[in-house]
Amino acid sequence: MDSQSAEPKKTKTANLEDVRKVVAEARKRAEAQVKATGIVSAGAITSETKKSATVRVARTEMPGNIMRPEHVKPVSLALPPSDAAAAPGAPGADAAEAAPAAAQDQAPTAETVPRLTNPIRKRPKAYGVEARRRYREENSRRLTSLESGFILCPGCFSHIVLHDLEPLHVAQCQSCGTMEFVPLRIGNFWLFEPLGGGSMGSVYKACHTEMTDQVFAVKILGRMNKTDPVAIESLLREARVAKVIGDHPCLVSCVESGFQDDEYYYAMEMIEGNRLDKLMDQRGRLPEVAVYRMAVDMLDALQHIWSRGYLYCDLKAENIILSTAEHAVLIDYGLCAEAGQLVDPDGQFISGSPYYLPPERVWGMVESPASCIYSLGMVIYHTLTGEPYFDAPDIRALMERHVAPDAEVSLNRLKGLRPGLMQVLTQMIRQDHRERFQTFDEARGAVKQILDEMARMGGR
Ligand SMILES: Nc1ncnc2c1ncn2[C@@H]1O[C@H](COP(=O)(O)OP(=O)(O)O)[C@@H](O)[C@H]1O
Numbered sequence: 373m374d375s376q377s378a379e380p381k382k383t384k385t386a387n388l389e390d391v392r393k394v395v396a397e398a399r400k401r402a403e404a405q406v407k408a409t410g411i412v413s414a415g416a417i418t419s420e421t422k423k424s425a426t427v428r429v430a431r432t433e434m435p436g437n438i439m440r441p442e443h444v445k446p447v448s449l450a451l452p453p454s455d456a457a458a459a460p461g462a463p464g465a466d467a468a469e470a471a472p473a474a475a476q477d478q479a480p481t482a483e484t485v486p487r488l489t490n491p492i493r494k495r496p497k498a499y500g501v502e503a504r505r506r507y508r509e510e511n512s513r514r515l516t517s518l519e520s521g522f523i524l525c526p527g528c529f530s531h532i533v534l535h536d537l538e539p540l541h542v543a544q545c546q547s548c549g550t551m552e553f554v555p556l557r558i559g560n561f562w563l564f565e566p567l568g569g570g571s572m573g574s575v576y577k578a579c580h581t582e583m584t585d586q587v588f589a590v591k592i593l594g595r596m597n598k599t600d601p602v603a604i605e606s607l608l609r610e611a612r613v614a615k616v617i618g619d620h621p622c623l624v625s626c627v628e629s630g631f632q633d634d635e636y637y638y639a640m641e642m643i644e645g646n647r648l649d650k651l652m653d654q655r656g657r658l659p660e661v662a663v664y665r666m667a668v669d670m671l672d673a674l675q676h677i678w679s680r681g682y683l684y685c686d687l688k689a690e691n692i693i694l695s696t697a698e699h700a701v702l703i704d705y706g707l708c709a710e711a712g713q714l715v716d717p718d719g720q721f722i723s724g725s726p727y728y729l730p731p732e733r734v735w736g737m738v739e740s741p742a743s744c745i746y747s748l749g750m751v752i753y754h755t756l757t758g759e760p761y762f763d764a765p766d767i768r769a770l771m772e773r774h775v776a777p778d779a780e781v782s783l784n785r786l787k788g789l790r791p792g793l794m795q796v797l798t799q800m801i802r803q804d805h806r807e808r809f810q811t812f813d814e815a816r817g818a819v820k821q822i823l824d825e826m827a828r829m830g831g832r
């Protein structure tokens with residue numbers, strides 16, 4: 373190991389406070405990573421086993437009483453007025469829908485897996501002059517060392533040589549013992565910090581070798597399912613859906629996807645901010661005004677997705693980032709369903725987050741915007757009270773609560789909050805979908821009215 377090089381010292385004298393902060397944060401992150409992963413496999417970031425995580429439960433494992441009651445009639449679905457058909461790469465469109473090479477039993481190459489790219493949008497508030505300058509500085513430093521084959525130890529600034537180290541694992545500095553994450557290069561992206569992940573993939577913060585004035589989030593497959601055709605198709609499909617959905621201030625946008633350096637990847641803009649579930653963990657409940665603003669943003673986002681021919685189907689606090697650029701932003705298009713196929717095609721599994729999933733999913737019925745509105749209502753309740761609306765000792769029992777015959781709307785815990793809220797929330801979370809708001813715009817109008825009233829009264 374090459375230690376005590378001149379370069380880090382330069383950095384040190386240039387801005388000591390900043391360097392200290394970065395070092396402290398990096399150390400904390402690396403230690404948390406070690407704790408979470410037991411060092412051995414940072415590639416497969418352990419998923420949270422919370423009841424809000426997305427799960428997949430076989431119907432045969434559910435108790436017998438999840439039959440749809442007679443009085444709940446199936447949705448007669450008005451499909452979205454389709455500007456979807458006009459959208460480039462809309463569902464069913466040829467090139468973007470092409471199956472990946474792996475699914476066709478060919479060895480994938482950068483040429484055979486369609487590479488999708490999108491014009492890169494920069495959120496004006498997140499990417500102001502100052503932020504871009506900061507990113508450029510940080511990324512240039514990072515790239516200088518990465519392209520020369522080493523990373524800087526955050527503990528003692530010595531060089532940790534990348535050669536021979538396994539990317540996406542945590543390495544230990546031989547000089548001071550500090551743990552540091554080993555980045556991976558995919559095409560022009562360097563994945564340098566884990567952000568999160570679920571059952572199939574993991575997401576990493578990344579910098580780009582040319583576009584240095586911003587950061588990205590890149591999703592790749594878990595190390596165990598890197599070659600699994602189902603996982604591959606699911607990752608690439610998510611990128612295709614993102615491309616069809618396109619640009620919206622409350623939605624994450626896809627930057628690029630494809631296959632390079634032996635990895636399938638899906639690169640997105642990085643949303644800087646706080647994930648809603650983490651904020652709830654820290655603060656318990658959130659202020660009303662923040663919750664209503666988030667809800668309006670989410671209803672805008674859901675409506676935009678619907679107008680592009682998809683229903684979102686995975687609304688939960690983990691998929692919402694309260695961005696530092698003021699909007700709430702929805703991420704993760706993994707469960708988006710085409711508007712024409714709003715029921716699990718094989719009907720064997722119930723997928724979703726047990727806290728928030730709509731009764732229609734449990735009953736195996738066709739879903740509609742009213743189903744997403746139900747999930748959003750559950751999220752609103754959770755964020756306002758700090759408690760989930762339904763709870764149960766285990767996941768199956770919790771899923772069952774959403775369809776229990778006695779699952780009456782009871783909003784006692786909301787007493788003392790805005791008048792008008794109870795009525796709006798009731799209309800979001802009724803068990804029978806026909807008694808809920810039927811469109812995103814209707815629900816948005818109702819929530820916006822509460823916000824406007826708060827503004828009129830100067831309330832917080
Ligand atoms: N564009 C992004 N910007 C910032 N963080 C992100 C982004 N995409 C994903 N993440 C982080 O990674 C986690 C997992 O990503 P997600 O797409 O939700 O994957 P999964 O399908 O495994 O739930 C998110 O909960 C979030 O913390």
Ligand SMILES: [Mg+2]
Nearest residue numbers: 570690691704
């Ligand atoms: Mg997710």
